[in-house]
Amino acid sequence: MDFAEELQQKLIDWGATFTGCSNVENALPENLKPLKYALTVGVRLSDYIIDQITDKPTYTYFHHYRAVNTLIDQLTLRGMLLIQEKGYYAVAVPASQTVNDVKESYSAIFPHKTAATMAGLGWIGRNGLFVSPEYGPRVRLGTILTNMELPVNNNIVEAGCGECRICVDSCPTMALTGNCWEQGCDRSRIVDAKACSDYMNSKFKHIGRGSVCGICIRVCPYGIRK
Numbered sequence: 001m002d003f004a005e006e007l008q009q010k011l012i013d014w015g016a017t018f019t020g021c022s023n024v025e026n027a028l029p030e031n032l033k034p035l036k037y038a039l040t041v042g043v044r045l046s047d048y049i050i051d052q053i054t055d056k057p058t059y060t061y062f063h064h065y066r067a068v069n070t071l072i073d074q075l076t077l078r079g080m081l082l083i084q085e086k087g088y089y090a091v092a093v094p095a096s097q098t099v100n101d102v103k104e105s106y107s108a109i110f111p112h113k114t115a116a117t118m119a120g121l122g123w124i125g126r127n128g129l130f131v132s133p134e135y136g137p138r139v140r141l142g143t144i145l146t147n148m149e150l151p152v153n154n155n156i157v158e159a160g161c162g163e164c165r166i167c168v169d170s171c172p173t174m175a176l177t178g179n180c181w182e183q184g185c186d187r188s189r190i191v192d193a194k195a196c197s198d199y200m201n202s203k204f205k206h207i208g209r210g211s212v213c214g215i216c217i218r219v220c221p222y223g224i225r226k
C-alpha cells in the first residue's frame with residue numbers, strides 16, 4: 001500500500017465514510033494553483049436526524065451539522081499534517097466557511113463539491129448540493145489540497161436527477177432554478193444562493209443561526225432508506 005492509499009485508509013478508520021482523489025488544477029484560484037491535487041473526504045449524516053426535518057430544520061440537525069463539520073475539519077487537518085510530514089505542501093479547506101474576498105458571494109476559498117465531482121464521487125443535484133449515488137445529499141464534504149501526487153481518476157459522474165424536481169418544488173423560497181448540473185457550470189445556474197441564505201436568516205435564525213435549512217436534503221429520493 002503506498003502512502004496515498006494508507007492515508008485514505010486512515011481517514012476512513014478515523015470516521016470518513018468515503019474518500020476520493022482528483023486533479024483540480026483548472027478549477028483553483030491563483031493563490032492555490034500549486035496545490036493541484038485534491039483529496040476529498042465525505043462523512044455521512046444521520047438518516048434519523050435528517051428524516052425529522054419538516055418545513056424547518058431542527059435544533060438537533062443544527063448541532064449535528066456542526067459536529068460533522070468539526071469531524072471533517074479534524075480529518076482534513078490530520079491528513080494535511082501527515083502530508084506535510086512527507087515534505088509536501090497541503091491545505092485543509094475549512095469544512096464550512098464562506099469568505100468575502102472571492103468573486104462570488106456565499107462562496108468558500110475552494111468548493112468541496114468541485115473536487116468531489118471531479119473525483120467521480122457523485123454529482124450536483126437540482127438542489128445545488130453534492131449528491132452521492134449511495135447517500136444522496138445526506139453527506140458533508142471536506143478537501144485537502146496538496147502538491148503531493150494523488151491517484152486521480154477524474155471520472156465525472158453524470159447528474160442522476162433525471163426528470164425529478166422534488167427539491168425544486170419543495171424549496172419554500174424558490175431559490176432553485178430547476179436547471180440540471182453539468183461539470184463546470186456556474187452555481188447561479190442552479191441555485192440563487194442569496195435567496196437561500198436570506199430565507200435561512202429570516203426564518204431559522206433562532207434554530208440554526210441562519211446557516212441551515214435542510215429541506216432540500218431531506219426530500220431527495222437519493223439517500224432515503226427504502
Ligand code: SF4
Nearest residue numbers: 171175196213215216
Ligand atoms: S436550503 Fe432551504 S431555502 Fe435553501 S435551497 Fe434548500 S430548501 Fe431552499
Ligand code: SF4
Nearest residue numbers: 125126161164167220
Ligand atoms: S430531489 Fe430530485 S432533482 Fe433534487 S437533487 Fe434529489 S434527485 Fe435531484
